[in-house]
Every structure is written in C-alpha cells, then in structure tokens.
C-alpha cells in the first residue's frame with residue numbers, strides 16, 4: 001500500500017530519528033518499521049487545519065497564473081471550455097438517472113395500489129434510463145478525447161519550464177538537498193505533472209459539487225413521498241460513512257516512516273542474487289569458478305532466513321492481511337446488515353407498506369451511498385487538492401531558485417587583452433570544504449601562475465588536485481581566501497565570460513546520453529552543425545579513427561536514451577532498425593540487467609572527452625571567444641603511452657600562448673617540462689617550483705620522483 005505512493009505531503013525541515021519517543025517501532029518478520037506518530041493526524045486539530053488552509057490560500061495566485069499560462073497555449077482556450085462543459089454534463093447524468101428511478105418507483109407504487117400500468121409512461125421512463133446510461137458513457141468518452149490534447153500541451157509547456165529551471169542550476173545548488181526536494185515536488189505525484197493534476201482535480205471537484213447538488217434536489221423530491229425516507233437515509237448515511245472511514249484508515253499511511261532490516265543473512269542473500277543476475281560480474285564468477293560456492297551459500301542462507309525472506313512490501317502486505325479480522329472490519333459487517341434489520345422491524349410494525357418499502361430501500365440505499373461517497377470524496381479530494389496547488393507554487397518557484405555561486409558584474413576579458421593570450425591565476429590563502437563535508441579539501445593554498453605558463457599539480461589520491469580546478473571554474477566558492485584571474489577577483493567577473501575563457505577536462509568526465517557528434521560539439525555549441533570542425537576536434541583528440549569504424553559514425557549513440565521495443569527475436573536476426581539486436585534486453589525480461597550500450601574502452605571514451613575539450617579550446621579561437629586557460633584533470637589516465645605522447649605533443653603545438661594546467665599522478669615528460677610544479681599533500685601545497693628546483697629541495701616531490709624512477713631502473 002505504501003508502494004508507489006508518496007506521503008501525502010513531502011517531509012519538510014527537521015530530522016527523523018527512529019529512536020525518538022514519538023516514533024512507533026514494530027517488527028514485521030526480518031523488517032523493523034519505524035513510524036512517526038503525529039498526534040495532529042489522529043485527532044483533527046482545528047487550528048492546524050486552519051493554518052493548512054491558509055497556506056493553501058497563499059498558493060492560489062500561482063494557480064491563477066497557471067491557468068493564465070495555459071490559456072496562452074495553442075487552442076487550450078477552446079479545449080479547456082470544452083473539457084469543462086463535458087465534465088458538467090457528465091456530472092448531471094446521475095441526478096437525471098435518479099429522477100427516472102424515482103418515476104419507475106412511482107409506477108410500481110401505482111401498480112400495487114391500482115393494479116394498472118401506464119405502459120407508454122413506463123417505456124418512456126425505461127428509455128430515459130437507458131439514455132442516461134448511454135449519455136454517461138458518451139460524456140466520459142468525450143471527456144477523454146478533449147483531455148488528451150489538452151494534457152499533452154500542458155505537459156509539454158511545463159516540461160520545458162522545468163527543463164529550463166534545471167539547466168541553469170549550478171553545482172552546489174543542484175546538490176543542495178532542499179533544492180532537490182523542491183525539484184522533486186515540481187514533478188507530480190501522479191506522473192502527469194502538477195498542472196494537469198490541478199486541472200483534473202478542479203474539474204473533479206466541480207463535478208462532485210454539481211452531482212451532490214443535483215442529486216440532493218432529486219432526493220428531496222423522492223423522500224417527500226416516502227414515509228420511511230428519513231430513517232432509511234440516516235441508516236444508509238451512517239453505513240456509508242463507516243465504510244469510508246475504515247477504508248481511509250487502512251489506506252492512508254503515516255507521513256513519515258522508515259524501515260530497515262538487521263538480518264545480515266537476508267542482506268547477503270540479496271547480494272548473492274544480484275551477483276549472479278548482473279552480467280557485469282559474470283567474468284569473475286566464471287574465472288573464479290564461483291558458481292557452485294555461490295549456489296551452496298545461497299541455499300544455506302535461504303534455509304536460515306526461511307519464509308521471512310521477503311522484501312519489505314511483501315512483508316508489509318502479509319502482515320496487513322493477517323490484521324484483516326480486526327474489530328473495525330467485524331463492526332463494518334454488522335453495520336452493513338442494519339438497513340435490512342431496520343426494514344424488517346418496520347415491516348413488522350406496518351405490514352401494509354412492505355412491497356413499496358423494499359423498493360424504496362434499494363433506491364435509497366443506492367442513491368444515498370453514491371451521494372455520501374461523493375460528499376466524502378469531496379472532503380478527501382479537497383485535501384489532496386490543497387497539496388496539489390501547493391505543488392503548483394513549487395513548480396513556479398523553481399524558476400526563482402537562486403544559484404549558490406553568485407554572478408559577477410564585470411566583463412571579462414576587457415578590451416585591451418587579445419583573446420588568445422593566456423591568463424594569469426593567483427590563489428591567495430584559499431581554503432575549501434565541500435558543502436557536504438566537514439573536512440578541508442584545501443587548506444590555505446597560495447600560488448601564482450603567470451600568463452602562458454604550463455603548470456602541473458602533482459599529489460596523491462584525495463590530496464585536492466581536482467578541487468583546485470573546480471574552484472578555478474567557480475563550480476564552488478572558496479570557503480576562505482580569494483582567486484584572481486588577470487589580477488581580478490573571479491567573484492567580480494561575469495560567470496559566462498569567465499567560463500568562456502576556460503576549457504576544462506574533468507577527471508570524472510561523463511559521456512552525455514547523446515550522439516558522438518553532440519558529445520564533441522557541446523565543447524562549443526556554436527559549431528554544433530559543422531561536421532568538418534567536429535571531425536577535426538576528433539582527430540586532435542585521437543578519436544577520429546574510432547568514429548570512422550562505427551557503422552553510424554558521428555551519429556552513433558553510445559548509450560541510446562530511447563530504447564527500441566521488441567519481442568524475443570528469431571536467432572538469425574542480428575540487426576533491427578539498423579541497430580544491433582540487444583539480446584540483453586530479452587534477458588532483462590528474466591530479471592537480468594539489460595545491456596543497451598555500444599561499449600568503448602576506457603581509453604576510447606577518454607579520447608572522445610579530450611576531443612570535446614579540443615572543440616572548445618581550439619575551435620573557439622576562430623569564433624573569437626578566446627580560451628585563455630586550459631585545465632586538464634588527469635587527461636591521460638586511461639591512455640596508452642603512445643596515445644599519451646601524441647596528446648601532449650598536439651597540446652604543445654596547439655596551445656600557443658595559453659596558460660595550461662594539468663593535474664597528474666604521473667611524473668615524466670610533463671612534469672619535467674613544466675614551468676611550475678605544485679606538489680600538494682593532504683590539502684596543502686607543500687612545495688612549488690620547477691622540476692629541478694624541487695629535486696634539489698629533496699622533499700616530497702623528489703621522494704616520489706625517485707620512487708617512480710627506480711621502478712624503471714630496477
């Protein structure tokens with residue numbers, strides 16, 4: 001029941017502590033369930049409800065804005081009106097149908113009293129009832145027909161809105177958990193988008209109100225002629241309310257809860273299951289001859305855990321089904337029989353009214369049940385409607401999320417500097433901690449790189465090399481100290497200008513889920529359609545030969561974001577729609593992981609990433625954007641020695657007067673030719689100077705250099 005259903009309201013600020021006194025702990029098999037007991041949920045507290053409604057009221061201007069925005073979309077004006085009209089017509093049908101039922105009842109009553117039937121009237125009324133049933137179907141169908149294009153347009157509009165809001169977020173903002181939650185809320189709970197949810201629920205609420213008013217009108221007319229009406233209505237209302245409440249009690253989970261398992265055996269069992277199901281481990285299972293051992297272990301653990309080896313949802317369902325025979329469900333069964341008992345007692349009291357009361361009983365029960373459910377679901381829907389309109393507020397607010405890294409105001413470069421000239425960089429007492437960490441990644445770092453210099457940062461894993469590069473591009477702000485580029489504090493420069501002057505290849509570069517062409521072209525989108533330039537960048541990055549060998553060349557998707565769908569194919573089918581048939585996906589149906597990527601080696605992927613950097617650094621000169629600083633974080637980590645040599649040669653030839661900075665563990669050609677070496681250890685720059693100077697110093701750099709040199713000599 002919890003599955004796929006988010007809590008009614010997303011958790012707000014604060015923390016959840018499973019050990020707190022307000023948290024109820026229960027053990028379900030191997031699972032420990034912790035539920036926050038919120039007193040305001042058990043008893044409806046008027047002041048808090050009031051506050052809730054006030055909060056919802058604050059969201060109404062956003063809903064108004066939403067409707068205004070939707071009305072500007074193509075044809076949505078007309079579609080919205082049509083949707084409203086069809087919904088209203090559909091809402092009136094039950095009342096008309098009820099009126100016909102009452103007429104039928106009258107005919108039966110007259111027939112009992114007078115033993116005559118007005119046949120014409122009877123047929124007219126029967127026809128009316130059939131027409132009502134048909135009309136209801138037709139209106140629902142029309143509602144769907146109108147809703148489809150309307151929903152598609154609304155969804156498309158807000159998908160773009162969210163896309164834009166997300167695309168402009170910087171790294172620390174995007175990683176911020178409160179921002180993540182806000183983004184999550186702007187997608188809707190139902191998957192249709194919050195805007196469509198609000199339109200549908202508004203129409204639903206209006207429809208319920210119309211149904212209630214129209215049915216009530218007919219009901220009053222019917223009851224006026226029935227002596228037992230008031231009693232039977234009350235009984236039916238009580239019964240329906242009771243059913244509804246016990247259903248609601250079962251369905252709505254507490255808002256905050258968490259479950260975990262302490263069973264190490266179960267955790268290990270699941271681990272083993274994944275190990276054999278996931279194709280990426282297959283090599284090691286086979287080479288390590290692990291098949292038998294794994295089966296034996298799985299058998300042993302499975303026996304140990306026994307019938308409790310169920311995932312959380314299964315366990316939860318099992319325990320819920322055990323609680324079926326609760327007092328409330330027994331009471332519900334008894335209350336269900338009350339109307340018949342009451343009717344029997346009345347029949348004993350007034351035997352003459354038996355036939356007509358029986359008919360009234362059915363009519364009333366049906367109507368009142370429908371009526372009461374409408375009324376109660378109105379209350380329920382108005383609750384979720386509140387949550388939905390609150391989501392609309394969040395949907396609009398995501399466009400106002402302020403980036404943590406504030407934009408500067410100064411243009412860069414100023415006119416007197418030629419775009420192709422390298423820049424100078426100075427770190428002055430820079431310290432930095434990642435937002436999610438208490439530990440310093442850099443501590444009081446100071447150094448200066450002059451224009452056009454080649455600087456190499458060396459140091460062990462985790463010493464802070466990549467962090468220096470991230471701070472230069474202002475992905476993060478220093479916690480203390482300042483960074484200057486051409487003597488200007490980078491915080492004062494316009495971010496777009498600063499980043500245009502820098503080309504960076506991160507160590508943890510990623511391959512975008514786009515074509516190879518896009519992957520390279522996004523280095524400089526200005527030339528996104530210039531295949532010649534893209535291939536030139538690929539050649540410089542050492543990827544041209546790889547691309548030529550791919551059947552789809554530049555248009556190859558390494559990881560296609562949209563998959564093809566097909567049944568298991570006859571064995572001879574090797575390609576479909578011009579692509580290799582992915583048998584992994586067929587295995588996927590059996591729980592195996594699907595492989596849908598064209599695999600390239602780590603080195604080949606790195607060549608593609610380097611090509612993107614070339615696209616940016618070399619091609620941008622022609623566009624006048626002028627990259628003045630090239631940053632490379634371990635650009636050759638996955639390259640073979642020949643490829644590494646070629647890459648550095650090309651970079652040396654092409655860099656001109658640009659300032660270039662590498663981070664590396666490898667000592668060799670690069671460090672020997674560097675104008676400046678920064679030896680960083682444990683977040684601190686311990687040594688700086690040229691290769692010869694640092695060797696003379698005989699410190700940490702010299703020590704590691706000798707270690708690596710020894711490896712070659714011995």
Ligand SMILES: Nc1ncnc2c1ncn2[C@@H]1O[C@H](COP(=O)(O)OP(=O)(O)OP(=O)(O)O)[C@@H](O)[C@H]1O
Pocket residue numbers: 434435436437440441459460461462463464465466467468507
């Ligand atoms: N996004 C992050 N959030 C929190 N801590 C981080 C993050 N990235 C890096 N760190 C931490 O900051 C420190 C410096 O990391 P950095 O990536 O700069 O090291 P590095 O010298 O480039 O290492 P390597 O040679 O392994 O690439 C490390 O202790 C690392 O664990």
